[in-house]
Amino acid sequence: MINKRPCVILVADSNMAATFRGYFKREAWHLSLGCSPFEINTDVGADLLVDEGGNDPGVYTKGHELLRPYQNSHHRALVVLDCEWDGSPGKDAIVAHITAKLVASGWAEDAVKVIAIDPELENWLWQDKPQVADVLRYKGDKSLRQHLAESGWWPANAAKPTRPKEAAEWVLKQTRQPRSSAIYQKLAEHISIKGCTDTAFAEMHAAFLAWFPLEVAV
Known part of the structure; x- marks a missing residue:
């Protein structure tokens, strides 16, 4: 039986990957989110994936295909992309489309979360x-x-x-x-997580809390 990894994260470009890498490099990063710690390897190709084309439309159209091989190795999948790009259908449509494709490809609905940042990643920083x-x-x-x-x-x-x-x-x-x-990695290493008021970040925060609830000692 395969010992599955906690979570795989698919992002649209190298700047997003650097942002997640910077965040997960922080000491006791889980404390600022209020969730339990979970193992995450931010080497690209391990638990952190980047669309090879380095763009949001690529994640929108084939994110489910990129993540299909990870169904056997990971319990959950997080997808992160920007809302603003040529031909973008908007946040709600982006989230609904990618989520439906992931579920249709074999992921459980409660095991996936799509985060569409409106308008762009820089809103987090x-x-x-x-x-x-x-x-x-x-x-x-x-x-x-x-x-x-x-x-x-x-x-x-x-x-x-x-x-x-x-x-x-x-x-x-x-x-x-x-x-x-x-620069993105350094910003993510130093900014205040509690100071991030972006809606998409709050949605990701909620997903981590649901997936990895803080264990309270009885």
Whole structure:
């Protein structure tokens, strides 16, 4: 009998993979989620998969095929992709389509979860925290939050920049560093999990709590 692994995670690109790798590198990462710890190997091809085309439409159309071989080796499957891409049918349709395909291919419905981030992954990483400014190498006199507000990227009454990816690219251009997976991994290592207010992140959090409930000593 095969001893199955707890969970396989399929993501759309290398930046998403780096984000998960950074998060799971944190010491006692499960405590910030409030779930039980579970074994996760973030080497690509182990418990973390990246669509070989590195894009969201690829996960949308063939995610179930990429995950089919893992039904024999893993108990659960998490799929993560962005909502915004050419031809995207929108969050609800993305989640329904991929979930239906996974179930039809043999996964149990309660063993799969599809997370569609609206609009993009960067929504998870933006926080009004000095750690974000440090990773992005922002050294301005004003806080990064204020700088982005005055530049039209982050409205004063908004929890996140309205265009999170473009805002990140704009800051990186100013600090003269290319957008890279290493930056995403470093952000995920340092941002506050409790400070992430994104709906899709909350949905993933709920899935981990359901799959790996915290064991309370009697």
